[in-house]
Amino acid sequence: MTSAFETAAQSAAVPGDSLVLAGRPLRDYAVLEETSRYAEDVWVLTPAWLRADQKTVRLDFTLLPPVMVDVAKPLFFALLTQDTPPGELPLAIDSVRTYFGCVRRFLWWVHGRGRTLRELDGEDLDDFHREVTALRLSGGATRCNRRAVRMFWAYRNVLPDHLGQDPLRRPLWQAWARHHRRTGGENLTDRIPEQVVAPLLSWAMRFVDDFADDVLAARAERDAIDARPPAGPDLPTALAELLDGFRRRQRPLPAAPARLASARRGDAFPSTSYLARLLGYPVHRLDEARQRQMIAEAVGDVGVDTDCPLAHAPQGQLEGRPWLERISYYDVARLERLLLVSCWIVIAYLSGMRDSEIKHLQRGCLSVQQAPDGHVYRHRLASLAFKGEDVRGAEATWIVTAPVARAIAVLERFQPEEQPYLLAPAPSSRYCSAFPVPDSNTTNRDIAFLISWISTYCDDRGRPDGIPRERGRLPRLTTRQFRRTLAWFIARRPGGAIAGALQYRHQCIQMFEGYAGTSDSGFRDEVEAEQALARGQFLAEISADEDRPTLVGPAGAEAEARLAEFARHTVFDGQVVTDEARLRRIVARHDPHMYLGTFITCVYNPERALCRTSNGPGDGQPVLADCQPLACRNTALTPANYQALSGHLTKLEGALANSDRLAAYVRHRLEEQHRETAAFLARHAPETAE
Template identity: 70%
Template sequence: MTHVAETVAHPVAVPGGALVLAGRPIRPEARLEETSRYADDAWSLTPAWLRADRKSLRLDFGALPAALMDTAKRLFYALLMQDTPSGEQPISISSTRTYFSCVRRFLLWAHARGRTLAQVTGDDLDAYHRELVGLRLSISGVLRHRRAVRMLWAYRSRLPDHLGQDPLRRPSWQAWARANPRRPGENLTDRIPEHVMGPLLTWALRWVDDFADDVLAARAERDAIDARPPSAPDPLSALRSLLDDFRRRQQPLPAAPAWVAPGRRRPEAFVNFPYLARLAGYPRHRFDKVRPRRLIDEAARDLGVDTDSPLAHTMQARLDGRPWLERISYYDVARFERLLHVSCWIVIANLSGMRVPRSSTCSAGRWRAGCRGGARPRSRSAAVR
C-alpha cells in the first residue's frame, strides 16, 4: 500500500526568546526567566526535574547538523510545552531526554543518506527498523526508538520537516509489534522461578526479622565512633587511656584491612592506626609521630594484633543455636547495610503483591510459614553470602 504525504499547514515560527520550560512546573529555587530559551543551542531541563535527587538533564542540539536543528527544536518544544496532538500522551521530563537521544539517532541516520524527513520512503523506514532490531536492544528499548520515529509523523503539524507516512502502517513495523506484544503497564521482565524465589524470600525474611537488629546496632556504633569527640585533652593522653583499656580487657589491637596500608603483605597483621585514632577521637595524623607509634608498638607486642577491626556489639541473632556471626568489622558495616536494604526490597516487592506468583499454590503466606518453620537455612556461612 502506498501512502501519500498529507498536506499540512506550515507551523508558526517559535520566537527565539521563548522559554522552553514555560509549560512545566519548576523547582522552587529556580527562576523561570533564567531558564533556557528556544534560541539556545542546549536546553537545560534540570529546573523541571522535581525529584529530591539533583540530576542534570539537557538537550544538546549542537550535535545536530544545522539543517536538522530547527526540526528537532520544534518537536521538543512541543513536547516540553505539552502541545500534544490528538492520540498522543504527554511525556515526563526524564522521558523527554531519553526520546531526544532516539530522535537524534534517526535524524542523523536520515541525514547521512542525504534525505530530509519528507524524502524518507517506506523502504527507508523498513531499513531503519531492521537496523534497530539488529542492535539486540530490549523490547522496551526498541519501543522507545519506534515511538521516537513516529513522533516525527504524529507531530507533523508542529514541524517544518516531517515524515510523509505513519511508520506504524508499514507491514514490517506491524509484524514486529505482533511478534512482541506488550500490554500497557505490564512488567515484561520474566518472573524469577519459584524454586529460586522461595529460598530467596526465606533468607530475605530472615535478614529483616532476625539479623536487622544486629546490623542496625553495628551501624549506630560505627557512626558513634566516626563522631566521637577527643577522649582526653591531648592525643598522647587519649592514646595511653585507650591502650590501657585494651590491656585491661586483654584484647588484641585492631588490624587494618589491606587497602589501609598498601604494600603490606599478609598473613602478618599490622595495627590499624586510623581506627585507633577514631576510637581516641583524634585525626590520624596526630598519631603519626614517634612517641604515639612507640606506645602502639609496645601494646602490639604485649597484646598481639587481631585479624580485623571488630566492633564491640555482641551478636544477638542465632542460627542453629549459635550467633550468626562472631562479630562485625567496622569496615563491613556498609556491606551488611546493603544486604539488609536488598532484603527489605525483596520482602516488600513480594509480600505487598507487587509481583504476584504465577502459581497460587506458592503464595507469600507459604513462604513466610517456611521461613518461620522448618525451612531454615542449614549453613551458618550462607547467612552472609
C-alpha cells in the first residue's frame, strides 16, 4: 500500500504552478500565463474551447473525495497536456470534461469502499461494472465509464495510486464489449415522428416566409421607442399631450404586463414604464403626484388596454387573415426568440447540418450559382465542421435548397451589422455568456418554447395544425434529432403532405452532391444506413409472407432464393424480427442485396449488372441512375412493380394516341419505349391461379 508520504511525494512531481493548458491552442483573447495552474482547486478549460457554441468548461476537484484529489489531478494533467501512453488517444477538451464526471463517479465509489485503487481486486472491478450497467445508461455512456476506470491502469506511470490490473482482462468486461460493439455509421438517436415534424416544420417555415417581416418591423418600432430622446423640457406638458392623443383616438392606455390578469378583471393598471418610454423619460419621473393624477384622469376617460400594442399592424397572413391582431411591445422579445429558432429548424432539417455547424454560420455564408438567364439553380452554404476535424474546425460547404437560403436571408436581416454570427441571440435576449452563440441546451429550450407557442396559438384559435401531445404532454425534442429524422425520411420517403411538399428525393440529390469543403459530413452514410434498414424491414416482411405471389422477371428465381435465405435469419416461429438494432446487424451480415424500386426490384449481381461500368465491378450497390431495367438480368418484379410498369405502358399509349402532334424524334423514342416495355411485360407476366 502506498503511504501518505509517498503519495504526496509522487503528486508533487507536477509543480503547483504548472499551467494545465500548456500546449493546447487557446482562444484569441486568452493569455496562457493567466490560465489555470495545477495547484488550483478548479481548472477553467474555457480558453481552450475554440468553438463558438459552448458554455464554460471546467474541472472542479472540490467535487471529488478530498483523499482522491491527488490521484485525479495527475491523470487530468496528463490528459490535458496529451501525455498519452501507448494505445491511448488524445482527448478533446469537451471529452476531458465528460470523463471527469465518470472519474468522479468511480472515485466516490472507491472511497465508499474505504480502499485505495491498488487494493481493488478483480471482483471489486466487476462489482463496479455491474453497478454501472444496472444504471441502464446508453452504450456510449457505459463505454465512457468503463474507459474512465481503465485510465487508472493505462496512466499508471504518472499516478501515485493506480489499479493493480487491467480491467479489460476481466471476463465480465470482455463479455460486455463483445455484445456492445460499436456499429460504424449507426445513429441511434430517436427520430421525430412525422405527426410532430410536419406541423413543426410548417410553422417554422411560416415564421421564415410569412411572419419575419412583422417581427422585424415590430422590433424596429420597439428599438425606436427605447431610443427616444425626452419629448420636451417640461414633463407635465409632454405627458398631457401624450394622454390627449389617446383621448382623441379613443384608445385605452397601455396596460402593465405584470397586471395583465388583473386588468382583464376590470382593474385599472396602466403601464407607467411604457408611457415613460413613449416620452423618453425615466420611469421614476412619472411617480410624482401631478403625473400620477394626470394618468388616473386619462384612465377614467379611456380605460386601460390589455397590453402595450405597437403601431405596426401585422401583415402576415394565415388563410387570408392576419396571423396576429396586434403585437405588444413586451411580446417582441418572445417573437424574436421564435423567429430565431424557426430559422434554426428550417436550416437543420433541410440541410442535414449538425448544431455546431449551424451555430458557426456567419454573414455572407450563402453563395449561389445562376444560369445565364439569372435563374438560381444551386445554393451553397459555408461554415465550419468539427466532427473528426481539428479543434479549430475545418471549412466545409453544404448544398442546400431555397427554403434554407430564405432562412439565411432572414437571419442576415435579423442580426445587427456588427454581429457576424447568424445564430447569435437577439440583443434584447437574456442570454449571457462569454460565447457569441448559445449551446445546444439553450436551443433545445428554444425549440420547446416554439412548440409550446404553436400549441397555445392553435388551441386558442381552434386550429387543427398544432403539435400533437403524447400522453398529455408536448414532445421534448433535441438538436440531434433533426439530422437523424431527415436521414430517415430521405431513406423512406413516406407518403403524406410533408413528404410531397419537401420532395425528399430532390433534397437527397442536392445534399448528396456532397460537402464541397475539406470535411465529410457523414450524412450520406446515415442515409444509406437508414436505406439498408428500410430494405431489411421490407425484405423480412415479404420473405415471411407465404401467400405472396412469386417474384417474376429475369432474376425472379434468384430473388426467391435470396429471400428464402434471408428469412432464415429474420423470421422465427413465423414472427419477423422487429427490433431495429438487431435487424441492422442482420442486414449488415446477411444483406441479400435486393433493392426495391417503383418499377423494378434489383437483385444485384455486379458480374452481370449493366450499371457496373459506372459503379465499378465488385461494388455492393447498384447505381440506380444508370439502371437499364428492361435489359438487365438483375431485374425482378414484385406485383407492385408489374402494376407500375403496366401503368407506365398505359401512359405511353395515351401519349402515342396524339402522336401527330409530336416531333418525329420524340414519337420514335416513345414508340420504341412502348414496344420494349410491352415485350418485357409479356415475357414476364405473373402466373395467375386457375
